Amino acid sequence: xxxxxxxxxxxxxxxxxxxxxxxxxxxxxxxxxxxxxxxxxxxxxxxxxxxxxxxxxxxxxxxxxxxxxxxxxxxxxxxxxxxxxxxxxxxxxxxxxxxxxxxxxxxxxxxxxxxxxxxxxxxxxxx
Amino acid sequence: xxxxxxxxxxxxxxxxxxxxxxxxxxxxxxxxxxxxxxxxxxxxxxxxxxxxxxxxxxxxxxxxxxxxxxxxxxxxxxxxxxxxxxxxxxxxxxxxxxxxxxxxxxxxxxxxxxxxxxxxxxxxxxxxxxxxxxxxxxxxxxxxxxxxxxxxxxxxxxxxxxxxxxxxxxxxxxxxxxxxxxxxxxxxxxxxxxxxxxxxxxxxxxxxxxxxxxxxxxxxxxxxxxxxxxxxxxxxxxxxxxxxxxxxxxxxxxxxxxxxxxxxxxxxxxxxxxxxxxxxx
Numbered sequence: 001x002x003x004x005x006x007x008x009x010x011x012x013x014x015x016x017x018x019x020x021x022x023x024x025x026x027x028x029x030x031x032x033x034x035x036x037x038x039x040x041x042x043x044x045x046x047x048x049x050x051x052x053x054x055x056x057x058x059x060x061x062x063x064x065x066x067x068x069x070x071x072x073x074x075x076x077x078x079x080x081x082x083x084x085x086x087x088x089x090x091x092x093x094x095x096x097x098x099x100x101x102x103x104x105x106x107x108x109x110x111x112x113x114x115x116x117x118x119x120x121x122x123x124x125x126x127x
Numbered sequence: 128x129x130x131x132x133x134x135x136x137x138x139x140x141x142x143x144x145x146x147x148x149x150x151x152x153x154x155x156x157x158x159x160x161x162x163x164x165x166x167x168x169x170x171x172x173x174x175x176x177x178x179x180x181x182x183x184x185x186x187x188x189x190x191x192x193x194x195x196x197x198x199x200x201x202x203x204x205x206x207x208x209x210x211x212x213x214x215x216x217x218x219x220x221x222x223x224x225x226x227x228x229x230x231x232x233x234x235x236x237x238x239x240x241x242x243x244x245x246x247x248x249x250x251x252x253x254x255x256x257x258x259x260x261x262x263x264x265x266x267x268x269x270x271x272x273x274x275x276x277x278x279x280x281x282x283x284x285x286x287x288x289x290x291x292x293x294x295x296x297x298x299x300x301x302x303x304x305x306x307x308x309x310x311x312x313x314x315x316x317x318x319x320x321x322x323x324x325x326x327x328x329x330x331x332x333x334x335x336x337x338x339x340x341x342x343x344x345x346x347x348x349x350x351x352x353x354x355x356x357x358x359x360x361x362x363x364x365x366x367x368x369x370x371x372x373x374x375x376x377x378x379x380x381x382x383x384x385x386x387x388x389x390x391x392x393x394x395x396x397x398x399x400x401x402x403x404x405x406x407x408x
Contacts, residue, residue, distance in 0.1 A: 020294070026314030027290040091160035098164045099133060105164045112295050113202040113244050117281030124280065 006123055007031040007049050011041035011067065012056035012085075017108075021054060021085070024112045028119065038062025042070050050080055052122050054115075055102075057086035057093070065097060072101065081122045085110060131170040131177060134163040138178035142166075145185060149192060149356050152199055165198045193278045193332045196354050202282065204243040206299035207250045209381040212349070215400035216251070220376065221258050224344060227374075228267050235271050238343045238370070241351040242275030242328060245286030246299070249318060251347075252325035253308055268325070274340070276331035286328040289318035333363060342372045350380035357388060364390040368405045377403040 006028075010021045013036050022032045033048055035041035039061035045053065053071075057064040064084060072078045081103040088094075089107045097105055104118045134142075139159040146152040154161060166181065173191070175181040185191045207213050224235045239248040251273055259265045277283050296305055296316040309316040331340075333351065346367050352360045367377055368391040377392065379385070385392055385403065392403040 023292045023294065023314075027285070027288065027292055027295075029290075029314065091157075094164045095133075095160050098167050099130075101130070103168060111201060111203050112292060113204060113282065113285070116244070116285055117202065117279050120281035120284045121279075124284075 003029045003123070004031065006051050007033060008052045008054060008119070009033045009035060009041060009045055009048070009050045010054045011035045011038060011059070011064065012054075013037055013059040014056070017056070021115070024115055025119065027116065028123070030123075038064060038067035038070075041067050045071065045077060045080070046074070050077075052119065053080060053082045054085050054119075055082055057084065057088040057097075065100065068097070068100060068102060083115075083118055083122070085115065131167050131175060131181075134159055134178045138182065141182050142178060145182065146195070146199070149189075149359060152196070152354055161199070166195065169194055169198060190332050190334045192359075193334050197278045200354060202243050202279070204246045206246045206296075206304075207254075208247070208299060208349070211381065211398060211400035212378055213250070213254060215378070215397045215402055216345075217254055217258060219397040219400075219402075220345060221255065223374070224271075225259075225262070225264065225267060227344070228270050233270070235345075236341065236343045236372075237271065237273050237345040238340070238347065239273065239275040239326075240333065240346055240348045240367075242277045242286055243279075243282050244291075244295075245275060245289060245326070245328065247347055247349070248273050248275040248286065248326040248328070249289070249322055250299075252322045253304060255325070256322065271325065273326040274343075275326055275328040276333075276340075277328070278330065278332050280330050283328050283330050286326075289323045290315045291318070292316070334359075337366045337370050340370055342375075343370050344372050344375050346371065346375070346377045348377055348379060350383070353380070353383060361388050361390060364388065364392060368392060371405055375405065379403070 008025055008030055010018050010032060012018050018034050025032050033044055035044050037059045042062060055064040068082055083104045083106065084097050084102045085106045087108045094105050106115060139162060142162050143154045146154060170181040173184055175184060185195065228235060237251060242248050255271050256268060259268050275286055292315050296309060308319050308322050310319060348367060352363055391405045393406060395402050395404055
């Protein structure tokens with residue numbers, strides 16, 4: 001799989017954050033899809049080829065963990081890796097996400113180096 | 128893939144003691160969640176069923192420690208980080224390295240020992256390019272070999288890729304250098320081949336033997352050793368000393384020193400900068 005066939009779904013209700021992540025991912029030349037809440041994200045992941053989800057926690061409609069749990073109920077989607085990128089930094093929340101199967105948990109503010117390093121690790125594992 | 132069992136208080140105590148004694152990472156009693164949230168992926172990757180097994184595997188294989196440190200700390204790097212370091216390289220190191228080449232040394236080899244996403248190695252390539260150009264000695268440029276290594280496969284990939292987003296390329300890099308050395312495409316800033324080709328990158332664990340690396344004239348080991356215990360630091364610096372060519376030098380981060388450590392190195396100073404040589408090399 002070349003980078004431009006690798007598709008990342010960014011789910012965040014902040015347009016600024018989605019733009020920042022899109023800009024950071026630009027160096028990898030992968031496809032980037034955007035959703036502004038969990039419900040839209042859940043719909044998009046079912047309608048598009050998605051190889052990785054970068055997911056905020058607190059969003060209207062369906063929050064990040066609820067969206068993750070919904071994905072886990074769908075056999076063909078449940079192995080798609082998820083990176084949680086969120087301002088939610090309470091330890092109970094982090095543990096809940098990791099114990100549910102979220103691959104990496106990054107808290108905002110984040111460094112582009114850390115986010116991209118994790119994305120590359122996932123890309124390599126999925127190839 | 129089997130899920131790793133949640134971290135127990137007993138396992139946390141064991142891992143916490145290990146991290147503070149060996150890596151110098153001093154977790155507070157309520158930071159158990161950091162171990163679980165950052166090390167679960169590693170535990171899964173190496174097939175540990177719980178954190179007790181992860182602890183045993185780290186004890187048995189110290190190479191895992193570097194991966195632990197990588198996961199427990201934050202990577203952050205800048206272009207031309209620490210002015211005094213780059214002034215030392217420009218005014219103290221490069222004239223002598225150029226002279227060594229002119230006297231017949233085939234190559235000058237420089238190692239960026241924890242290169243992250245490549246900014247240090249490429250900053251060096253830019254500085255060499257500028258100095259050689261200023262001196263009318265650009266013919267020597269291909270005889271400088273820069274090697275970058277990092278424990279993180281993701282970081283090494285990004286360094287080799289040599290593409291940076293607008294935010295990253297702006298951190299420490301002047302507008303003039305950005306325009307001189309990068310080509311902007313619709314998604315990112317792409318480092319020009321004349322600089323990109325000067326550096327090579329590979330995954331490497333500083334806990335492993337350095338035998339495969341060869342000799343270096345300069346080693347950048349900045350902001351790397353801060354997380355390790357005294358014993359591991361001494362071992363690391365002993366191994367770096369062994370890789371240095373005669374007259375070789377080592378650079379540390381601006382806030383680091385070898386104070387209190389038993390190493391073969393002696394301090395040298397240039398302006399506000401400090402560097403290290405082995406004895407009277």
